[in-house]
Every structure is written in C-alpha cells, then in structure tokens.
Amino acid sequence: MSALLLTMQALLSHWRRHRVQGLSIITGLWLATALWTGVQALNSQARNDYARASAVVAGPAHAQLVAPGAQRFDQALYLQLRQLGWAVSPVVEGRLRFAAEQPLSVRLIGIEPLSLPPATNIAGIAAQDFDLQAFIGTPGQAWVGPDTLQQLGVKPGEQAVTSDGQVLPTLVLTPQLAPGIVIVDIGHAQALLHAEGQLSRLLLTDDSKPLPDAIAARLERQPGEDDTGLQRLTESFHLNLSALGLLAFVVGLFIAHAAIGLALEQRRGLIRTLRACGISLGTALSGLALELGVFALLGGLLGVATGYLLAAALLPDFAASLRGLYGASVAGHLTLSAEWWLIGVAVSVLGALLAGASSVLRAARLPLLALAQPQAWRLAQGPWLRRQAWLAGLLLLLALACYLWGNSLPTAFTLLAALLLASALLLPSVLDALLGGLARRCREPLTQWFVADSRQQLPAVSLALMALLLALAASVGVGSMTEGFRRTFTGWLDQxxxxxxxxxxxxxxxxxxxxxxxxxxxxxxxxxxxxxxxxxxxxxxxxxxxxxxxxxxxxxxxxxxxxxxxxxxxxxxxxxxxxxxxxxxxxxxxxxxxxxxxxxxxxxxxxxxxxxxxxxxxxxxxxxxxxxxxxxxxxxxxxxxxxxxxxxxxxxxxxxxxxxxxxxxxxxxxxxKRWSTDVFSRTFAATAALNSLTLGVAGIALFISLLSLGQQRLGQLAPLWALGVRRGQLAWLSLGQTLMLSSLTVLLAIPLGVLLAWCLVAVVNVQAFGWRLPLYLFPRQLLQLALLGVLTSLLASAWPLWQLARRQPAELLRQFADET
Amino acid sequence: MLVVEQLCKSFTTAQGTLPVLQGVDLRLARGSSLALMGESGSGKSTLLHLLAGLDRADSGRILIDDEPLDGRSEAALARWRRQGIGLVFQQYNLISSLDVAANLAFQARLAGRFEARWQDYLTRQLGLADLLQRYPEQLSGGQQQRVAIGRALAARPALLLADEPTGSLDEASSDQVLELMLQLVAEAGSSVLMVTHSQRLALRLEQRCLLQDGRVQDGAGR
Known part of the structure; x- marks a missing residue:
C-alpha cells in the first residue's frame, strides 16, 4: 500500500470518531457556497436577461443613429438617408401598459424586417427566416418570451389588450426573447405607441462614412449596443446583493475554518506519529490537502444545489423589486448555465482552501515533539492575538483612508469590509482583555474557574464568536438602515x-x-x-x-x-x-x-x-x-x-x-402610496432573507464549535466534578460561560452595527444610489436583535449542554482511570 | 473510621458482565495510612472511585464514621468529595485554565475551609513558592503532582485518596513526593489510602493490603 494511501487511511480514521466535526466542515462549506452561489444566481440571471434584452437585435449593425436626448425623430430622416444610399434600418420603441393587479409595463420594439441587414438575428431568429406576410400583415405578429406571456396571462395565438384598449397583433411565443419585451412590425408599433411617422433609432451597418451635414445636425451616432442604461442603473443594486452574499460566504467559511483548525489540533499527535513512522512531510500534507478536497467537493455540490433552491425562492421578490425600481424585467424562473454550476463548485474549493490553508501551513511547521495542550494553545494564541490586532489596526487605517479619500462604490464597500474584518480580528483580543480584567476581580474559586476557563475556551470559539459578531453587526446595520429608510421614505411619500x-x-x-x-x-x-x-x-x-x-x-x-x-x-x-x-x-x-x-x-x-x-x-x-x-x-x-x-x-x-x-x-x-411601499418592501425582502440566513449561519457556527468542544471539555470539567461540583451545576456553569461570551460579543456587535448603519446611510447609499439618509436608531430593534443574538447562542449551546448534563459518571471517570 | 463491607462492583462490556469487586472488606482508622496493592485490572482504582463517591457500588456498604455513603444523593456525594476527602490522581488532573496558586487554593475555597497560613505552609513545603503564577502545563510531572497533593490537602480532609500518585514519576521523584505527602497528611491529621503497584512505596505506609480476584487477600482486611 502506498504511503499516501496509508496516510489517508490514518487521517480519515479521525472522522469516524469525530463525525460532528466532519459534518461541520461540510456544513460550513455548504452554507458558504449556498449563500454565495444563490446571490450570484440571482445576479447572473438578471444580467443575462439585461444582456438578452439589449441584444434583441443582433447582427452586423455596429452603430445606431439617435436624436439628441434620446427623443423620437421624424421618419423623413430615414427616408432621406435611404435615398442617399445609406443601409439603415428603422426601429421605434416605447412602453405599453397592461392592466393587472399592479400595472404591467412592457417594452415594445418595432422593427422593419425588409431593411434589416442580411445577417441580423431578432431574438435568435435570422432575418431571412421571417414569415414576412404574417409578421407585417394584419393582424400581424407580436413576438413575446415565455415570461412575458405568463405575466400577460394569455396564450400564443391570442391577442393581448393594453390598458388603453389597444389590441396587439397575434402573440407568437419566441423562447429566446428576453422578458418584458414585445417585438412587432414597425407599422404596428407606431400605431400602438401613437408615434405615427416617428422613429427611435436607425440601425447602421457601415460605421465608417461621415453623416451628411443635414442629418448630422439632427441625429448622432452611438455605439451599436442597445444600451438602455439598465446595467449601469442596476449595478449598485447587484453590488449590494453581492456584498451581502460575500458576507454570508465569509461567515460560512468561519465555520469550516474553525472545524478544520480543531481537527488539526486534535490530530497533531497522529501527524507526529505518522512522521515518526517515516511518512514524509510532503505525503502528510498531500493527505491533508486531498482530504480538504473531498470536503470541498461534497460541500460545493451540496452548496450549489442549495444555492439554486435559495435563488429560486428569492427570485419572485428579487424580480419584483428590479421591476419596481428600475423597470427591469427579469425572468420568473432560473436558467443557469453549466458554467455557473462549475463556478459554484470552484468557489467551494476556493473557500476550502481559504479555510484550510492556515491549518495545512501550521501542520507543515508543526514541531515533531509538540503536544496538543489547551493552555499552551491559549498561550501560543498570544502572539497570534497581537498579530491580529496589528492587522486590525492596518485595516482600520485602510477604512479611514477609504472614508477620507474614497469616492466610489468599491471604496465604500472596502471601507465596510475593512471595518468589519478589523472588528472581527480585534474581537478575541478585546474579549481576552475583558476576561483578563474580570479574572483579576474574581476571588471565589468557581468564579475564578468560570472566567479562566472561558478565557481558555476563547481560541476554540473565537471564530464562531467572530461570525456571530459579523452577522449581528450586519443585522443591526442593515436593520437600522432599512427601518431608517422606511421612516424617511414614508415621510417623504407623505410630503x-x-x-x-x-x-x-x-x-x-x-x-x-x-x-x-x-x-x-x-x-x-x-x-x-x-x-x-x-x-x-x-x-x-x-x-x-x-x-x-x-x-x-x-x-x-x-x-x-x-x-x-x-x-x-x-x-x-x-x-x-x-x-x-x-x-x-x-x-x-x-x-x-x-x-x-x-x-x-x-x-x-x-x-x-x-x-x-x-x-x-x-x-x-x-x-x-x-x-x-x-x-x-x-x-x-x-x-x-x-x-x-x-x-x-x-x-x-x-x-x-x-x-x-x-x-x-x-x-x-x-x-x-401602497404601490410605492410594496416596491420598497419587496426590495428589502431579499436583503432581509439573506440577513436572517447569515445570522442563522453564525448560530450554526457557534453550535458546531460548542459541539466540537463538548468532548474536549470533559477533560476540563471532570476534575471539577471530582472535587465536588455537581454535573448539573457544571452544565449551568458551561451555559453561563457561553452566555457570557456571546453576550459580550452581542454588546460589542451593537455599536459596531450602529457604525455599520452609519456607513451604509452616509457612505454606501451615497455612492450606490446618490442619496444620503439620516441615521435613525431604533432601541427596540436593537434590543430585539441583542436578544436574538443571545437566543441564537443559547440554542447553539443547548444541545451540547444537554449532552453534558446527561453524561454518565462513567464517561467522566474515564478521564481519571488508567485501569479499572 | 472508614469501613468497607462486602463491596461488589461489575461492569458491562461487549463481552458480557465483568465482575471487578466481589465482596471487598476493609477498615481504616482515622489518622492511619493504608497501601492498596494489586495487579493491573484488579479493581484498585474502582474501589478508590467508589470510596470517593465518583461511582456507585452494586452491593455492599461503605461507612464513614458509621454513616453509609451508598444511597446518598448526587448532591450529598458532591459535598462528600468537596469536604470529606482529598483526591490525588496519577495524571494529576489539575485545572489547566487556573495558575498554580488558584489550583492549590481551589478545593479549600470550594469547601469553605481556606486557611492562608496552612496554604502558605503547604506551598513552601511542597516547593511551589516560585511557581505560583505558572500554569499546569508549564510544570514538570513532579511539580504537577505536588500541586495536586497540595490541592487535596489544603482543606485538611479526613481522608486522602491517592491513585498511584507517583505512577508517572521516576524513582527519586516518587520517594520525594511520597515523603512529602505522608508528612503533610500527618500534619493535616488525615487518613490516607493509596493505590500503588510498588511494594517499595507500600512499605512506607502503616498498613498494606492486596486486592486479588475482586477481594482483599490480606493486611487490613477484616
């Protein structure tokens, strides 16, 4: 059997006895990938639809002629150009409204098939394949995509009626057509839009000739893409969503990182033995990397599948808010490419690498004679805490620089990210200092132990607490911003x-x-x-x-x-x-x-x-x-x-x-007002859902950390039991420790969340949407979130503590007995 | 006075029921010392755990000053461990999150019997005065065992139960630690029951008994 195989066998045997730990790595990668890919699925679907919408007319027309200010212009200009031998094709565009529970607006594009350049495609259909008579004639054809057809509540072959009572040509299903678009012959379009004799633009095949002066005074040349500005307008919206997805991804990685780190700590002895038996460092590291790859693949596949389901669940609200805010049409169902699935799994592998790299590096530097000792771990944590604090300091400086000199959305997000990361990195140091201060005031033996042991637990739970801090701060920040926006928006609407x-x-x-x-x-x-x-x-x-x-x-x-x-x-x-x-x-x-x-x-x-x-x-x-x-x-x-x-x-x-x-x-x-507030509510529905999920992920991180710690902690708790502390009392003390750590984290998360809210309303919103909101604080909401944070940690600690309270004395005895 | 009568204890294993103690009888007068010897697996540690109230016997009786230990609630057993005995394990079992000073004082404070002078005396006698700010992992095995002995005796317990207290130490350290332990036990006025494999160490105690086939074969047996 090869050395690598033997190494793998030895390494993987760990997971038979530590199933929860294995599960936590998969869970971390799974949740991280799910939330990130879910958000990317939504963004990718929307961007695909924008691209499809802007590429309805695809072909050799590389430029277009439009009137200044994007107004309609007289059709006579088109005729003049044709008479001068210019190969141009006219297009008229406008919006049609249809009666529905909420008004439905679609983009009507009128084309002139006879003058289209030869290799032009309209929603994937070549110009030469047109049934001209049916398209141009009476009643004509109105091409629609499946989503628009569904929204209109009609079937192919029927005729839709606008809210003005105008009748569209016969509807023809065109599968490749982007949602929210209807294509008809230009004559029908001019009638439907009340734009007789008017055009919106001219498609131009030959981009090299200068325009005749008489035309150049009234029309200007523009790049060929049919850019409605949708990409630009919606960019901030998608960036905001991506930022939330990234936050959830990072929080998920915290779980995986914590579990991988713990698994390495527990296997220091095993790795030392393997190397003592002649396994080379390279083989041991290859084994660890392979093992990480297996986790990444499992977590990635699960994550991508869940991300798809999550995106599908959020899509209706997402599409509604894009429609309400920007008039952008996004399909009601997901159509994602194989590439998206592959990228999802790649993200998971990347996440696993990020989460596990430091552990593998530590394994590479592991002194052969080093022993895993909890207090040594804590003492060794000292230099780490100092390094983290330095890094946090640098990040705070970066945040300050972004605030002072940044004037774009990426710098606004860098400010947010630097602030959040710096706070997370500082958390263990701050908690350690707080507990250190508390320890000096404790005189009673159990209180002394309570604080000292909490301090000793910090390295193992700090990542979960950092995740909780980030998730809670994000909830406080986004919650304050949303509620503040709701209040401002309502007042503004009233005015x-x-x-x-x-x-x-x-x-x-x-x-x-x-x-x-x-x-x-x-x-x-x-x-x-x-x-x-x-x-x-x-x-x-x-x-x-x-x-x-x-x-x-x-x-x-x-x-x-x-x-x-x-x-x-x-x-x-x-x-x-x-x-x-x-x-x-x-x-x-x-x-x-x-x-x-x-x-x-x-x-x-x-x-x-x-x-x-x-x-x-x-x-x-x-x-x-x-x-x-x-x-x-x-x-x-x-x-x-x-x-x-x-x-x-x-x-x-x-x-x-x-x-x-x-x-x-x-x-x-x-x-x-109801319509406006509906759009508002739906806009923040996806945000609220992602926020809750992120908090849930942080709760799971804490749960898994405590569960993983459970077995380890027997060695710490058994001596106390032997010295006369009851099991029930130990469980309560452990609960108290978890609550103390999470309460301190919650207390720190609230000011951080308020700072985050300020950044959102005063920096990110200004860069993303151009408006600045007043900062409102809602004490009741803060209290609710604080309680939710504590409750999350309470729930996370419930099962491990229940297990502890139910431990049979025999299990505790094993900590002392070398023989019966 | 510690009296053990017909004490039985068995464990259920994958292979079936494994009887470990099959009617142990034992007596230990206040202030005296007893070495409990026997082969590995003979049930020495099990007996110690039963005496400490860490486990419950299947049958038989343990009497402490004529008061039965069996049948007591978990809270009462915890109180017994806290106030009635001192425990010293082979693997020390110190509280890793507390420094030496806090470990030494832990049980005495827990029992409400902390005496600063006695604590200082113990610290000096055990040679731990310079190590008070250190954590258990920063100590050698002998130093850790001295802390464990100090912790166990700090509350002046009536009975010190020591499970191979020198099992992890070399011969010289073993002698030194045992000497100290017996001296301090005497000064604390405690009885001591020590489990050991070593005949040489057992000879340093007043009484000896051998546990074999789940029964006490000689020495302090009834």
Missing part, C-alpha cells in the same frame, strides 16, 4: 404625494383635454399639470419635469437645500432644482450653472436640491412654461388634483368614463 388624485393620460393631446375639463370642475381646489422630457445628461438618464408656479410646491416639495428666492427664480425660468442623486452624479452644488437642455437653450442656476428616493433616474425640476418654450415635444405627462375627500371617487369615475382611462391612469393617493 411628495400630497395630491388626492393622480391622472396619467395616454398622451399630451388627451392630457390637454383632461386638464381643460378638470379646470371646469368647481370641486377641485388645486390642479397641477406636469410636463416632462426624458433625456440623458452626461450619460445618465434624466427626467426633466416642468411645473407651474403654485404655493403648494413651496410647502410640500421635500427640499434638502435651497437658496434664497429659489421658488421665485424657478418660476421665472432662470433656475433649476435637482434631485440629490443627480447633483452628486453630475458633481454640481447650489449656485452652480447647469446646461439641462442642449444649446441654444440657456444654462441655469441650481437653486435647490431635493430627495427623490427610489428613482434610479436623475430628476430635474424646471418651470413648465420655460420647458415648453425650449422643447416643443415636452409631454403633459401627469396632472395632480386636490379636492375634498367626498369628491374623489365621483371625479375618478367621471374621468374614467369620459376619457376611457383605466385604474392605472387615474390613481388615488392611497393606492399610489
């Missing part, structure tokens, strides 16, 4: 949504009719029409809203900063107000000049900044008359109405009947 009824007409023509009719209604106290233009400013999508001068805005618009006479200047058309996030993105402050619309429109002074939570796009407030003068295409997008409560329902019915507007176009304030 911002002050009108009783919100009307969103189909188009400007109808809006003007609605406005004129509403103006004749005597019950209405305030009528606020709102004009809108969508454009891009320095690459960011921006909504420019034109408002009339009304005292209501002065009293309720949620301004964060404003200059003197701000509203008067806005009304005069010489100033603008910006949402906080847009101001940050553009780097402008009060008093700066901003060119909102392209020249020749004049630049204007920024006189106010306001909160605009939940809006991924930038928002600009200008005077309505000024906007209409500058942009003839500004749309009358919405009308807000105030009237006595008893008049709301009759007016709504009258509006719906008179102008054929459905429920999604005439919305009462309470409904709008």
């Amino acid at each position: 911002r949504l002050a009108a009783d009824l919100y009307v969103t007409p189909r188009d400007t023509a109808q809006a003007l009719q609605v406005r004129d009719w509403l103006a004749t209604q005597s019950a209405i106290s305030t009528l606020l029409p709102s004009w809108r233009v969508e454009l891009t400013l320095q690459g960011w999508p921006v909504q420019v809203q034109g408002i009339i001068d009304d005292p209501g805005y002065r009293s309720r618009w949620p301004l964060l900063e404003l200059r003197a006479q701000a509203w008067e200047q806005l009304a005069g058309g010489t100033a603008v107000m910006l949402s906080e996030q847009l101001a940050r993105r553009l780097g402008v402050q009060l008093g700066d000049r901003l060119q909102v619309l392209p020249a020749p429109a004049p630049g204007m002074t920024v006189v106010g900044l306001y909160a605009d939570y939940g809006n991924p796009k930038g928002h600009v407030l200008v005077n309505a008359d000024w906007l209409r003068r500058q942009r003839a295409d500004a749309a009358l997008s919405g009308i807000s109405v105030n009237l006595p409560a008893e008049g709301i329902a009759p007016l709504k019915h009258e509006l719906q009947a008179r102008f054929a507007l459905d429920d999604s176009r005439v919305v009462e304030q309470s409904t709008l």
Whole structure:
C-alpha cells in the first residue's frame, strides 16, 4: 500500500470518531457556497436577461443613429438617408401598459424586417427566416418570451389588450426573447405607441462614412449596443446583493475554518506519529490537502444545489423589486448555465482552501515533539492575538483612508469590509482583555474557574464568536438602515404625494383635454399639470419635469437645500432644482450653472436640491412654461388634483368614463402610496432573507464549535466534578460561560452595527444610489436583535449542554482511570 | 473510621458482565495510612472511585464514621468529595485554565475551609513558592503532582485518596513526593489510602493490603 494511501487511511480514521466535526466542515462549506452561489444566481440571471434584452437585435449593425436626448425623430430622416444610399434600418420603441393587479409595463420594439441587414438575428431568429406576410400583415405578429406571456396571462395565438384598449397583433411565443419585451412590425408599433411617422433609432451597418451635414445636425451616432442604461442603473443594486452574499460566504467559511483548525489540533499527535513512522512531510500534507478536497467537493455540490433552491425562492421578490425600481424585467424562473454550476463548485474549493490553508501551513511547521495542550494553545494564541490586532489596526487605517479619500462604490464597500474584518480580528483580543480584567476581580474559586476557563475556551470559539459578531453587526446595520429608510421614505411619500388624485393620460393631446375639463370642475381646489422630457445628461438618464408656479410646491416639495428666492427664480425660468442623486452624479452644488437642455437653450442656476428616493433616474425640476418654450415635444405627462375627500371617487369615475382611462391612469393617493411601499418592501425582502440566513449561519457556527468542544471539555470539567461540583451545576456553569461570551460579543456587535448603519446611510447609499439618509436608531430593534443574538447562542449551546448534563459518571471517570 | 463491607462492583462490556469487586472488606482508622496493592485490572482504582463517591457500588456498604455513603444523593456525594476527602490522581488532573496558586487554593475555597497560613505552609513545603503564577502545563510531572497533593490537602480532609500518585514519576521523584505527602497528611491529621503497584512505596505506609480476584487477600482486611 502506498504511503499516501496509508496516510489517508490514518487521517480519515479521525472522522469516524469525530463525525460532528466532519459534518461541520461540510456544513460550513455548504452554507458558504449556498449563500454565495444563490446571490450570484440571482445576479447572473438578471444580467443575462439585461444582456438578452439589449441584444434583441443582433447582427452586423455596429452603430445606431439617435436624436439628441434620446427623443423620437421624424421618419423623413430615414427616408432621406435611404435615398442617399445609406443601409439603415428603422426601429421605434416605447412602453405599453397592461392592466393587472399592479400595472404591467412592457417594452415594445418595432422593427422593419425588409431593411434589416442580411445577417441580423431578432431574438435568435435570422432575418431571412421571417414569415414576412404574417409578421407585417394584419393582424400581424407580436413576438413575446415565455415570461412575458405568463405575466400577460394569455396564450400564443391570442391577442393581448393594453390598458388603453389597444389590441396587439397575434402573440407568437419566441423562447429566446428576453422578458418584458414585445417585438412587432414597425407599422404596428407606431400605431400602438401613437408615434405615427416617428422613429427611435436607425440601425447602421457601415460605421465608417461621415453623416451628411443635414442629418448630422439632427441625429448622432452611438455605439451599436442597445444600451438602455439598465446595467449601469442596476449595478449598485447587484453590488449590494453581492456584498451581502460575500458576507454570508465569509461567515460560512468561519465555520469550516474553525472545524478544520480543531481537527488539526486534535490530530497533531497522529501527524507526529505518522512522521515518526517515516511518512514524509510532503505525503502528510498531500493527505491533508486531498482530504480538504473531498470536503470541498461534497460541500460545493451540496452548496450549489442549495444555492439554486435559495435563488429560486428569492427570485419572485428579487424580480419584483428590479421591476419596481428600475423597470427591469427579469425572468420568473432560473436558467443557469453549466458554467455557473462549475463556478459554484470552484468557489467551494476556493473557500476550502481559504479555510484550510492556515491549518495545512501550521501542520507543515508543526514541531515533531509538540503536544496538543489547551493552555499552551491559549498561550501560543498570544502572539497570534497581537498579530491580529496589528492587522486590525492596518485595516482600520485602510477604512479611514477609504472614508477620507474614497469616492466610489468599491471604496465604500472596502471601507465596510475593512471595518468589519478589523472588528472581527480585534474581537478575541478585546474579549481576552475583558476576561483578563474580570479574572483579576474574581476571588471565589468557581468564579475564578468560570472566567479562566472561558478565557481558555476563547481560541476554540473565537471564530464562531467572530461570525456571530459579523452577522449581528450586519443585522443591526442593515436593520437600522432599512427601518431608517422606511421612516424617511414614508415621510417623504407623505410630503411628495400630497395630491388626492393622480391622472396619467395616454398622451399630451388627451392630457390637454383632461386638464381643460378638470379646470371646469368647481370641486377641485388645486390642479397641477406636469410636463416632462426624458433625456440623458452626461450619460445618465434624466427626467426633466416642468411645473407651474403654485404655493403648494413651496410647502410640500421635500427640499434638502435651497437658496434664497429659489421658488421665485424657478418660476421665472432662470433656475433649476435637482434631485440629490443627480447633483452628486453630475458633481454640481447650489449656485452652480447647469446646461439641462442642449444649446441654444440657456444654462441655469441650481437653486435647490431635493430627495427623490427610489428613482434610479436623475430628476430635474424646471418651470413648465420655460420647458415648453425650449422643447416643443415636452409631454403633459401627469396632472395632480386636490379636492375634498367626498369628491374623489365621483371625479375618478367621471374621468374614467369620459376619457376611457383605466385604474392605472387615474390613481388615488392611497393606492399610489401602497404601490410605492410594496416596491420598497419587496426590495428589502431579499436583503432581509439573506440577513436572517447569515445570522442563522453564525448560530450554526457557534453550535458546531460548542459541539466540537463538548468532548474536549470533559477533560476540563471532570476534575471539577471530582472535587465536588455537581454535573448539573457544571452544565449551568458551561451555559453561563457561553452566555457570557456571546453576550459580550452581542454588546460589542451593537455599536459596531450602529457604525455599520452609519456607513451604509452616509457612505454606501451615497455612492450606490446618490442619496444620503439620516441615521435613525431604533432601541427596540436593537434590543430585539441583542436578544436574538443571545437566543441564537443559547440554542447553539443547548444541545451540547444537554449532552453534558446527561453524561454518565462513567464517561467522566474515564478521564481519571488508567485501569479499572 | 472508614469501613468497607462486602463491596461488589461489575461492569458491562461487549463481552458480557465483568465482575471487578466481589465482596471487598476493609477498615481504616482515622489518622492511619493504608497501601492498596494489586495487579493491573484488579479493581484498585474502582474501589478508590467508589470510596470517593465518583461511582456507585452494586452491593455492599461503605461507612464513614458509621454513616453509609451508598444511597446518598448526587448532591450529598458532591459535598462528600468537596469536604470529606482529598483526591490525588496519577495524571494529576489539575485545572489547566487556573495558575498554580488558584489550583492549590481551589478545593479549600470550594469547601469553605481556606486557611492562608496552612496554604502558605503547604506551598513552601511542597516547593511551589516560585511557581505560583505558572500554569499546569508549564510544570514538570513532579511539580504537577505536588500541586495536586497540595490541592487535596489544603482543606485538611479526613481522608486522602491517592491513585498511584507517583505512577508517572521516576524513582527519586516518587520517594520525594511520597515523603512529602505522608508528612503533610500527618500534619493535616488525615487518613490516607493509596493505590500503588510498588511494594517499595507500600512499605512506607502503616498498613498494606492486596486486592486479588475482586477481594482483599490480606493486611487490613477484616
């Protein structure tokens, strides 16, 4: 039998007697991989869907022509280019709304199949394979993906009806089409979007020729990808989720690391014997590495499978929040590639390497004559604690540097990670110092033992306590941030949504009719029409809203900063107000000049900044008359109405009947608030779930550490029993020790969590979303989390202590007896 | 006075029931010393554990000053161990998380019988004065055993039970430790029952008995 095989046989025999320990390594790797791959599955699904959505039209068209500000333009420009011999193909785009419990909005893309470049694919279907007659003719075809079909609640071959009562062409299932997209012939699309004679862009095959001057003045060349900015807008959302997943991964690795370390400590004698018997160091290390590989593979396979299930469970909330926040459509089911599964297992192997590397290195440096002794372990821990403290100090400096000089999301996350890691590394030193201080005050023998023994247990349980610290701090931080956001958001909604009824007409023509009719209604106290233009400013999508001068805005618009006479200047058309996030993105402050619309429109002074939570796009407030003068295409997008409560329902019915507007176009304030808070709740549902799971993982880490310690601790407890301390009393004392360690950890986790909350609201949110929230602390929530932390450790220690209390004297006797 | 009458104890193993003690009779007067000898597996340690209240006999009686030990509750047995006896094991069984000073004082404080002067005396006599701040793992085997003896005698127990207290030591150290132990036992006014393999060491005690086939064969037997 080869040396390696013999080594493996000897090493693996350990697990027959230490099954819990083996299970804990697998559990650690399993949970770490599950939470990480689960999050990555969600992100990967979303990114795939964005990519599919942006690559609906794939082929040799490398560039496109669009109007400045991404407005629609006259179809005549297309005809001019064709007459000049340019190979361009027109596309019109817009959104269609469908009545559902919550309004469903899909992206309608109209294409012109005859002019598409020859090798173009539309959702995987080659242009030459089109059934042109069916696609172009009447009623035509509307291609949809399976998810959209399901959301619409219709079957292939049927025709869907929009909330305006327009009938779509016959639906055709196109499996490769991204969710939330409908493709029709351009003629049908122009009719459905009320955009007759208008186009959104022109696909361009030949990117080398300069545009004719007459065209270049009205259209600009852009890269070919159909980038709706979704990747950019949702980047922060996915990064936040990844950060949580990473935290859970790290917490999971703590379990594996603790168990691998303990297994090595227990096998120091075995390794020493193996080497004394002639097994080379290389063979022993190979054996350990192989063993680690087996664990990694088992944990990885289990983890990836669980990650898939976790992602599938979280996907509905995840998709709903992406839809609600960004209008991004994500499939309702997971379709993950084989690559994802392989990466999942690779992550587990990497995790195992990270968790086990230090143990294998320690085994490599193990002096042959070294004996495993608990107190020696603790004393040897001294230099480790010092090194950890140094590293923690360096990490704190890094965190400080990120705070002072960082101005991006990665530096914000580095700040968070450095802070958390530094705190975790400092925890054993802090606990050791606290217990040391306590030990000096103890006089009673059992109290003395209680503290001294707790201190001796520290090296074995410190990793689990670090995991508990991280998980609790994350819970406190994320919980405070979420609750703070909820409070701020609710207050902000109350301010911002002050009108009783919100009307969103189909188009400007109808809006003007609605406005004129509403103006004749005597019950209405305030009528606020709102004009809108969508454009891009320095690459960011921006909504420019034109408002009339009304005292209501002065009293309720949620301004964060404003200059003197701000509203008067806005009304005069010489100033603008910006949402906080847009101001940050553009780097402008009060008093700066901003060119909102392209020249020749004049630049204007920024006189106010306001909160605009939940809006991924930038928002600009200008005077309505000024906007209409500058942009003839500004749309009358919405009308807000105030009237006595008893008049709301009759007016709504009258509006719906008179102008054929459905429920999604005439919305009462309470409904709008409910929709907004629903989006909010769902956005944080995945966060809350991951948070709870992370805390659960920390609980499991503690449980496994205590269980692994259980057997070891007999040697420490038996002498006390022999000296007259009862078994029950020993169990209570052990429980007290666990509670003391976890309570101290909880006490340290709370200020750390508050600091984390501050980092989230004042640093990460600012970098991720552009808005800063006030920091709220919720003592009741902190108390609940503290109790939860203690309860978690209580539950974690329950089983090991139950076992201890039930130990038969014979088991304790074995600690003394060399013979019968 | 310690009296043991017809004490029986057996263990259940995979091969069946293994009788270890089959009617042991023994007497030990207050202040006297007894060496309990026998081959490996003869039941010496089992007898010691029964006397210490660490285990319960199947039948027979143990009387301490005419009070039976058997039938006592676990709490009462714990009190007996805490206040009535001192235990010295071959493997020392010190509390690894406490330093020498705390280990020495542990049982006396637990029993509520801590005497600073007696403790200082024990420390000096045992040659541990310079080692008080050390932890058990930082001591040699002989030093650890001296700490164990000091801990066992600190509360001046009526009975010292020593299970091969010098089994892990070389001959010279064994003699030294035993000498100290007997001297201090005498000064504490305790009785001592010591399990040993060594005839040479057994001769240093007042009485000797041999445990064979689960019974006391000679010496202090009834």
